[in-house]
Amino acid sequence: MDLTPNDVASVNAAYWADLNLIQLQAGRFSFKGHEYQKEPMQSRARRRAYMKATQGGFTEIEVLRSLHGMIHRIFPQGVLYTFPTTDDVNEFSKSRFNPLILSNRKAIGQFVKSGGKGTDTASLKKIHNAFLYLRGARLSQKISDQNESSKMRGIPVDSVKFDEVDLMDEDVIAKARGRMGHSNVKEEVFISNPLIPGEGIDKIFANSDQRHWFRKCSCGEWTCAELSFPECVKIKDGKGYIGCKCGKEVPIYAGPGTAEWVPSVRENSDFMHGYRWSQLTSAFNDPAEILDAFNDPPEGNLADVYRLRLGLPYIAAEDRLTEANVYNCCGTYIQSHTHTGPCAMGVDVGKIKHVLIGVKVGSDQYKIVKIAQLSRWEDIHALARRFNVKSTVVDIRPYEDSARKFQSEVKGRCFLCEYKENTPQGTVYNQNTGIVSVNRTEIFDLTHRMVMTPGMLTIPMLHEVKEFAKQMCGAYKVLETNKKSGTSIYRYKGKNEHFRNALNYFILAAKGGHIVRAEGYRKPTTVINNYARI
Numbered sequence: 001m002d003l004t005p006n007d008v009a010s011v012n013a014a015y016w017a018d019l020n021l022i023q024l025q026a027g028r029f030s031f032k033g034h035e036y037q038k039e040p041m042q043s044r045a046r047r048r049a050y051m052k053a054t055q056g057g058f059t060e061i062e063v064l065r066s067l068h069g070m071i072h073r074i075f076p077q078g079v080l081y082t083f084p085t086t087d088d089v090n091e092f093s094k095s096r097f098n099p100l101i102l103s104n105r106k107a108i109g110q111f112v113k114s115g116g117k118g119t120d121t122a123s124l125k126k127i128h129n130a131f132l133y134l135r136g137a138r139l140s141q142k143i144s145d146q147n148e149s150s151k152m153r154g155i156p157v158d159s160v161k162f163d164e165v166d167l168m169d170e171d172v173i174a175k176a177r178g179r180m181g182h183s184n185v186k187e188e189v190f191i192s193n194p195l196i197p198g199e200g201i202d203k204i205f206a207n208s209d210q211r212h213w214f215r216k217c218s219c220g221e222w223t224c225a226e227l228s229f230p231e232c233v234k235i236k237d238g239k240g241y242i243g244c245k246c247g248k249e250v251p252i253y254a255g256p257g258t259a260e261w262v263p264s265v266r267e268n269s270d271f272m273h274g275y276r277w278s279q280l281t282s283a284f285n286d287p288a289e290i291l292d293a294f295n296d297p298p299e300g301n302l303a304d305v306y307r308l309r310l311g312l313p314y315i316a317a318e319d320r321l322t323e324a325n326v327y328n329c330c331g332t333y334i335q336s337h338t339h340t341g342p343c344a345m346g347v348d349v350g351k352i353k354h355v356l357i358g359v360k361v362g363s364d365q366y367k368i369v370k371i372a373q374l375s376r377w378e379d380i381h382a383l384a385r386r387f388n389v390k391s392t393v394v395d396i397r398p399y400e401d402s403a404r405k406f407q408s409e410v411k412g413r414c415f416l417c418e419y420k421e422n423t424p425q426g427t428v429y430n431q432n433t434g435i436v437s438v439n440r441t442e443i444f445d446l447t448h449r450m451v452m453t454p455g456m457l458t459i460p461m462l463h464e465v466k467e468f469a470k471q472m473c474g475a476y477k478v479l480e481t482n483k484k485s486g487t488s489i490y491r492y493k494g495k496n497e498h499f500r501n502a503l504n505y506f507i508l509a510a511k512g513g514h515i516v517r518a519e520g521y522r523k524p525t526t527v528i529n530n531y532a533r534i
Helices: 005-011 013-019 035-042 058-071 086-103 170-180 200-206 287-295 302-309 323-327 377-386 400-409 440-452 466-472 498-512
Strands: 047-052 078-083 124-127 130-136 141-143 146-148 159-163 187-192 211-216 233-236 239-242 259-263 273-277 343-348 353-362 365-374 389-395 413-420 427-430 435-439 475-481 488-494
Touching (some): 005 013, 013 058, 035 259, 047 200, 058 078, 058 124, 058 130, 058 187, 086 130, 200 273, 239 287, 323 466, 343 498, 353 498, 365 377, 365 498, 389 498, 400 413, 413 440, 427 498, 440 488
Parallel strands (some): 047 187, 078 130, 078 159, 211 273, 343 389, 413 435
Antiparallel strands (some): 124 130, 141 146, 211 259, 343 353, 427 435, 475 488
């Protein structure tokens, strides 16, 4: 049976966009100059990941795929398109979806139903009997012991798109996936400029088949600019180009058979198609300018060159600890079962409580004598008694009521810690409220410096601190710019950083409790290597 153009368009978003002369803000949709977009727009993979630099147009093709899929009932329940914040939702709806609908009334607009309450808003569009949901991916409501996003509940969809996934909470990602429980499609798409190595889109891309754009030279050799940078950049008459090993210029695309996406890990293709794209594969960027920025970063900001131009994650060595840094703090002793003290204790609160107990051994020197992961508050009480803890700082959230109860029962000095993001530096111990307030960046900077400065922090032998070391490296410092004010500020981000927080609280307890130097230690009576025991 011969297929009509409309038959093909109903199952192929790329063909549909071209056939219907879809109008974008910058002009009519076309693959000319963007040939690398065609394959991902036609991909039948149930999962796709884009680890990309800016200005690649991958968000646009996923927007078109979402609308095409709903118009042609590929997504009969609908699509959930997520963004880091609600502000991003409003901006995106006004700048992307609304202009597409208004400029393409025949191909798109006629299917968007404006009748009915709230079915054509910035965050909700109805197409046929399905809904396009645009949501900010933040946990906005606390229900019982679980964080829930109220706007994610009760949304049945067939596809979830995570735009700028590196800026999202992992818990929200899991909950968004749960919206596809009754779908036969279950499509997942991840899009982001990468931030941190091994996190976010970089971690997701590593589980994909890792595709890169290869171009064929007239000599028959294939070249990938992303994998051969910076050696592949050649300069002639002041202008850059991507050169083959033979020295000839290799265009991004010169017709059928001259360029294609090639997976590096073919065995992962059934699971996820992954695309890494940089501005080196752009007809609108001079490779020489990218090379100059790489060699001499504007304002010394190499991170932006990596993330925004090369599509690679980057973190400066001074902005994140490594496990090797932490292991350098290891002493020659094993953890104690008991201690004469006086000791200080820091507790990071969650379903599992991460506990650090230690002593001050000099004017600005500290020794950790116990590392533990416990589930019950009574076990922490018992531990505090055995180690003669005189000063404690406990995380105030997310379980403030239980933390308050512990505070009322513990012996000695005890404060609940409240991190402040935007307050001046300094630490304030409020005796009336029982809260110690500290600038979050300041205390993270302090514990970073303690690890990096020989003699400031000593921890037990290496074989006992592997999980501690891993979690100490979970936090990293990034420069954030406020979109409205334009001001920039350093903040620590991170995942699985519980012991790092516990160390912060321990230091606050040791400083605030005026713990004096311990002159001697009781000989350990039991060696404990299992964190779950006390």
